[in-house]
Amino acid sequence: xxxxxxxxxxxxxxxxxxxxxxxxxxxxxxxxxxxxxxxxxxxxxxxxxxxxxxxxxxxxxxxxxxxxxxxxxxxxxxxxxxxxxxxxxxxxxxxxxxxxxxxxxxxxxxxxxxxxxxxxxxxxxxxxxxxxxxxxxxxxxxxxxxxxxxxxxxxxxxxxxxxxxxxxxxxxxxxxxxxxxxxxxxxxxxxxxxxxxxxxxxxxxxxxxxxxxxxxxxxxxxxxxxxxxxxxxxxxxxxxxxxxxxxxxxxxxxxxxxxxxxxxxx
Amino acid sequence: xxxxxxxxxxxxxxxxxxxxxxxxxxxxxxxxxxxxxxxxxxxxxxxxxxxxxxxxxxxxxxxxxxxxxxxxxxxxxxxxxxxxxxxxxxxxxxxxxxxxxxxxxxxxxxxxxxxxxxxxxxxxxxxxxxxxxxxxxxxxxxxxxxxxxxxxxxxxxxxxxxxxxxxxxxxxxxxxxxxxxxxxxxxxxxxxxxxxxxxxxxxxxxxxxxxxxxxxxxxxxxxxxxxxxxxxxxxxxxxxxxxxxxxxxxxxxxxxxxxxxxxxxxxxxxxxxxxxxxxxxxxxxxxxxxxxxxxxxxxxxxxxxxxxxxxxxxxxxxxxxxxxxxxxxxxxxxxxxxxxxxxxxxxxxxxxxxxxxxxxxxxxxxxxx
Numbered sequence: 013x014x015x016x017x018x019x020x021x022x023x024x025x026x027x028x029x030x031x032x033x034x035x036x037x038x039x040x041x042x043x044x045x046x047x048x049x050x051x052x053x054x055x056x057x058x059x060x061x062x063x064x065x066x067x068x069x070x071x072x073x074x075x076x077x078x079x080x081x082x083x084x085x086x087x088x089x090x091x092x093x094x095x096x097x098x099x100x101x102x103x104x105x106x107x108x109x110x111x112x113x114x115x116x117x118x119x120x121x122x123x124x125x126x127x128x129x130x131x132x133x134x135x136x137x138x139x140x141x142x143x144x145x146x147x148x149x150x151x152x153x154x155x156x157x158x159x160x161x162x163x164x165x166x167x168x169x170x171x172x173x174x175x176x177x178x179x180x181x182x183x184x185x186x187x188x189x190x191x192x193x194x195x196x197x198x199x200x201x202x203x204x205x206x207x208x209x210x211x212x213x214x215x216x217x218x219x220x221x222x223x224x225x226x227x228x229x230x231x232x233x234x235x236x237x238x239x240x241x242x243x244x245x246x247x248x249x250x251x252x253x254x255x256x257x258x259x260x261x262x263x264x265x266x267x268x269x270x271x272x273x274x275x276x277x278x
Numbered sequence: 279x280x281x282x283x284x285x286x287x288x289x290x291x292x293x294x295x296x297x298x299x300x301x302x303x304x305x306x307x308x309x310x311x312x313x314x315x316x317x318x319x320x321x322x323x324x325x326x327x328x329x330x331x332x333x334x335x336x337x338x339x340x341x342x343x344x345x346x347x348x349x350x351x352x353x354x355x356x357x358x359x360x361x362x363x364x365x366x367x368x369x370x371x372x373x374x375x376x377x378x379x380x381x382x383x384x385x386x387x388x389x390x391x392x393x394x395x396x397x398x399x400x401x402x403x404x405x406x407x408x409x410x411x412x413x414x415x416x417x418x419x420x421x422x423x424x425x426x427x428x429x430x431x432x433x434x435x436x437x438x439x440x441x442x443x444x445x446x447x448x449x450x451x452x453x454x455x456x457x458x459x460x461x462x463x464x465x466x467x468x469x470x471x472x473x474x475x476x477x478x479x480x481x482x483x484x485x486x487x488x489x490x491x492x493x494x495x496x497x498x499x500x501x502x503x504x505x506x507x508x509x510x511x512x513x514x515x516x517x518x519x520x521x522x523x524x525x526x527x528x529x530x531x532x533x534x535x536x537x538x539x540x541x542x543x544x545x546x547x548x549x550x551x552x553x554x555x556x557x558x559x560x561x562x563x564x565x566x567x568x569x570x571x572x573x574x575x576x577x578x579x580x581x582x583x584x585x586x587x588x589x590x591x592x593x594x595x596x597x598x599x600x601x602x603x604x605x606x607x608x609x610x611x612x613x614x615x616x617x618x619x620x621x622x623x624x625x626x627x628x629x630x631x632x633x634x635x636x637x638x639x640x641x642x643x644x645x646x647x
Contacts, residue, residue, distance in 0.1 A: 097305065110613060115374035126304055133311050136342070137335055139372035140365050144334075152372035157611060176304055176333035207364050208334070209357070 017044040020179055020211045021066060026075030028061050035061050037235040039075070045178075048205055048212040049240075050222045052257065053232030059215045060104075062232065063181055066213070067101055068092060079179070097125050099179040100172030104187065106164035108156040114167045115142055115152040121174040137174075145170035146200050162193040166200075173204070180205070182214045186221055198224045219258075219266035231257075281330060283310040287319060296321035296349065299328030302336025311339055320347040327353030337361035341369075399625075406603045410533065413525040425531055432535030436497045437543060444492050448480075448547040451488060452554025455479060460563055469563055473573040476555035481582040485548030486540075487634055490593040493540060494626040498601035501532050502622035505605025506615040514606075524606075533598040540594030541587045548586060581646040589637050593630050600626040 021043040028036040035058035043049045053059050064070040066077055068084050077084040080098065082091050100121075108117050115138040122134055129137075142152050145166045156164060165185060172180060185201065186194035202225040205212050216222065222229055223243065230240045233253045239246055246254055257263055283300040296317075300306055324344055329336075341362050344351055354362070379387070417424050459475040505528055508514050514524050552574065559565040565573075604622035608614045641647075 110611075113375055115372060119374070122304075126307070128309070129307075130311065133339075135374050136338065138374055139370065140334070140338060140368040142372050143368040143370045144364065149370040149372045152374055153376040157613075176335060207360055 017046050019043070020045045020080060021213065022076075022078050023062075023066065024076040026062070026065060026072045026077060028058060028065060028070070028072050034235055036065075036072070039232075039235075039237050041230055041237050041240065043211060043213055045211050046209060047227040048202070048214060048225055050226035050229040051213065051215045051232060052217070052222065052229060054253070057232045058235075059232055060183055063101075063183060063213065063215060067099065067181060068096075097175050098177055099181060100175060100177040101181040102165070102168040102172040102183065102185060104183045106156065106168035108164060108167055108171070110156050113153050113155055114147065114159070114170070115139065117156070117167060118142060118170050118174050121171065125175060141170045141173055142167075144204070145173065146196070162189050162197070165189070165197065169200075173208075176208070178209070178211060180210045180212045182212060182216075184215055184217065186216065186218045191220075194218065194220070195224075201225055219263055220269065223266050223270045282306050282308050283336065285310075285314070285317075287321065290323065293322035294319060295323045295325050297325045297328055298340070299330075301331045302329050302340070303331050303333040304335050306331070307335065314339060314343055321349050324349045324351045325353050326351060326355070326358055329355075329358065332358045332361060334361055334365055338365045341365055402607070403600070403603055406606070407599065409525055410529060410599065413523060413530060417526065417530065423526065425527060428527070428531040429534050432531050433539060435500070436493065436532075436535045437539035440493065440496055440539075440543060441546065443496070444489055444543055444547050445550050447488060447492060448485065448550040449554040451484060452476060452480065452551035452556075453558045455484070455551070456555035456558035457562070460558075470565070470573075472555075472559060472563060473565065473570060474577045476552060476559075477574045477578045478582055480548045480551040480555070481578055482585045483634070483638075485551055486544035486586045486590045486593065487630070489544045489547045489590070490540065490597065490630045491627055493536065493543065493594070494597045494601075494623055494630065497532075497536065498597040498626045499619045499623050501598060501601030502605040502608075502619040503615055505529075505602055506608035506618050509606065509608045510612065510615065529598075529602045532602055533595060536594035536598035537591045538594075540597075541590035544586055544590040579646075581641075585637070585641045585646055589634065592633060592637075596629045596633065597626045600629065 019042050021041070023039055023041040026036050026039040027034070039062060041062075051059050051062065061070060065072045066079070066084065071085065075085065079095055082095050084092060084095070108114070109120065112120065115135070118138040118141050119134050122129060122137060139149075139152060143149060147163060147166050147170065151159065151163060151167070156167065159167060169182075169185075172182075182201065186197055189197060198221050201212065201214070204210060205225075214221070214226065226243075228240060228242055229246060230237050231246065231251075231254055232238070233251070238251055239249050239254060243258065247258055249255075258267070281301050283298070283302045283306045285296050285298045288295045288297055302310075324340065326332075326340070337358060340351065340358075343349070351362075456472055456476050459472045460469050463469045463471050463475070505514075508528070514528075517524050517527060556567060556570045559570055560567055601622045604618040604625070608618050
């Protein structure tokens, strides 16, 4: 990842409040094209709220958000609708439409934005996207209720990738997965982002994911983004939360795992 | 539009060439796939050097076309090659929808399924009734285990909070009966009999029946949804592990509340209906309230009141039982809660009306007419 890449998402001075409760108080964040940015923070620090603000589900009370130079907070409906074609979102539980099969779920955004595509091509696109997201071919005609948690996430990813977006939002992609499935999902995210040239905004609690695939990590705490950088850069800061997060027992275990991998590779 | 995906046919020393140019992306496709399909000639070479941008859909189309026509791909940039290899790896026989079943088989299966479900529900309801009786007997022997707080709380939810809506409904029904009755009876010059119509119809039938339908919609559905949600969140399992019987803690208070509140609500509904009808008689038929009440006393036998009040607790029991039973049947996902809640209301209203028919015949037979 190159630090000179153009900025894909720019967040400036964003404030979010629910009643008296302030979630964000002046959040600044830049996501560069082509990077995988991990967003971490304790429970309730508003990681998901930040994502919802960026994709326009919860307009912030104050501040400025722009994606590919196009403002999400101001600016006209048409431009924002156009922006929506350029990103895909995978929600925590997959958020699949329960009355449609997996393949039909993948077709929903395609039908919505490109109604002129023929039925045959739509079916073909859905078919290869399902396989691309790492699902077995027989998952296509299944309904979400017939899928396991890991498969639901992959189906959610297939739908997020339906429009060949430039930007991918992943909300806790490995939460609730067993370690093998979580590692496989990390690998899939990494290989797809490299092949498709994706910019990934990834919310996670999973230290292994951070070490394995994230180019940079942003830390949300005290209602702000307190630090952004590679993990070594973050380790060099002396913020107590960051130190506890990365140097706690789990953080050290994840780091040790990376070192072992590195030793094996070398 | 500028830069849209397009192609031109040409010749080179290697044979016929199809030159692709523009944006081979979803947004840039337009009618490109259709035109590509309609192309009769089979080029030997696919030249991609004019392609500005490409995504997986474009890569898929080229990949498929090259395979069909056996053309060689030339001039592809690194990103195009990468995407084409990705879609080639992802090619598999994936069906979009499940195979539609044979219609005859489907109809027979559906009838069979529906029959099985109906029988299982009936059996389950009987078993549930049995479980309630067992728990009730345990509570009779150990009355200290009765949860008075929960019961009183249910009284409020089922009874007190329903007063407004049941009152309004009954008042309007009283007016409608009086108005429609008066219109018909006027033709025989017997509009004074409107009082008989209002008095007897509301006390015997409508007061309690309409209340039962309203309680089924309000409280029966709430019981099913509450217990169903508790089942989903494993609260019921947690109760069982702690040693609390869910029937004692959840079902009995709701049953008692419905059984005790239904006659009170039914009586209240009857009175409000009569007030509504009386108001109409006063304004429209010029029967003063005093006369109206006197006539009511003359025409309504006390047994009419008993007919209404005796039915009510049975209806209450049926509503609470179907609500709690359906709630207990929830398993799996949140969608089930909605389905079971609907089933609870439909079954409760159905059973109430069937029982009401039995009661009507029964009370007539024993001479309460």
